[in-house]
Amino acid sequence: MERIVILTGAGISAESGLGTFRDKGGIWTENRIEDVATPEGFARDPDRVHAFYNARRTQAAEARPNAAHRALARLQADWPGEVMIVTQNVDALHEAGGTREVLHMHGRLDGALCAGCGHRWPAPPVMHRADPCPACAAPLTRPDVVWFGEMPHHMDEVLEALAQADLFAAIGTSGQVYPAAGFVQEALVAGAHTVELTLEPTPRQIKPFAETRPGRASETVPAWVAELLERSGQAPAGP
The missing domain is CATH 3.40.50.1220 (TPP-binding domain)
Known part of the structure; x- marks a missing residue:
């Protein structure tokens, strides 16, 4: 078959x-990819990136x-x-x-990733840059999503x-x-x-x-x- x-x-x-990505009114018309969806953007302003994905995570959790x-x-x-x-x-x-x-x-919005050791775990509704990794305790928590420039x-x-x-x-x-x-x-x-x-x-x-x-x-x-x-x-x- x-x-x-x-x-x-x-x-x-x-x-x-x-929201879709490239339609009028989509999320990328309100946020620059370079600022919220690249490793470089996360390095420059992790608080902004976390705020962006916290909002998306809440929206996704409410969707059916x-x-x-x-x-x-x-x-x-x-x-x-x-x-x-x-x-x-x-x-x-x-x-x-x-x-x-x-x-x-x-990747998935409901996942968290340690940028240091690569450990993955379920993401809480709200994440912060200082959240410690459950495996290595490093304050390097990021969303477990694939950003532009990543495989x-x-x-x-x-x-x-x-x-x-x-x-x-x-x-x-x-x-x-x-x-x-x-x-x-x-x-x-x-x-x-x-x-x-x-x-x-x-x-x-x-x-x-x-x-x-x-x-x-x-x-x-x-x-x-x-x-x-x-x-x-x-x-x-x-x-």
Whole structure:
């Protein structure tokens, strides 16, 4: 049975009330990437960076999964083959929506990381630069998220899955940041069918998806999942 790899971005969580990155009014129109999402910005002003992520952590904790998150959980549960869900998001809405396994390329807001020894632990609602590491006691606590200039997590696992994929889908992502922007090319090399589900489709010459489904994720994703499961015989046909 087909192996499916799905990449999700900020667009899938936007309908749950979490801001996107590049849309008008998004979080990067109000904060410079250099100030709040780089190791250098954290070194210059850790208090500002912690305040930024404390606010995002609170917002994410209050958000609830939408129909797109729940549909992907259903796909992973009912698909007779493998379904790998990879997300660029740092929220936990996929898990809240019922997905069992999610690879978080960019870490998670609900995690804390020691910049000294690399120890990880669950983040409290509010973090400060002087918080001691539970392992080494160094006051080097930072959010366990991947900043610009740092290597995303799980890359070897994702690239291996893409090399064996029969179907690759990108949902709610602009595809402008590498390495995730290159996933569609990796899937094409493997001979996979590629589909983009997004509010604003990108030009084919930039991201050559074989299929594009424009619209809100809460509408397009459940419909797409229903079609896949019907085709596989895992769901009854509609009326």
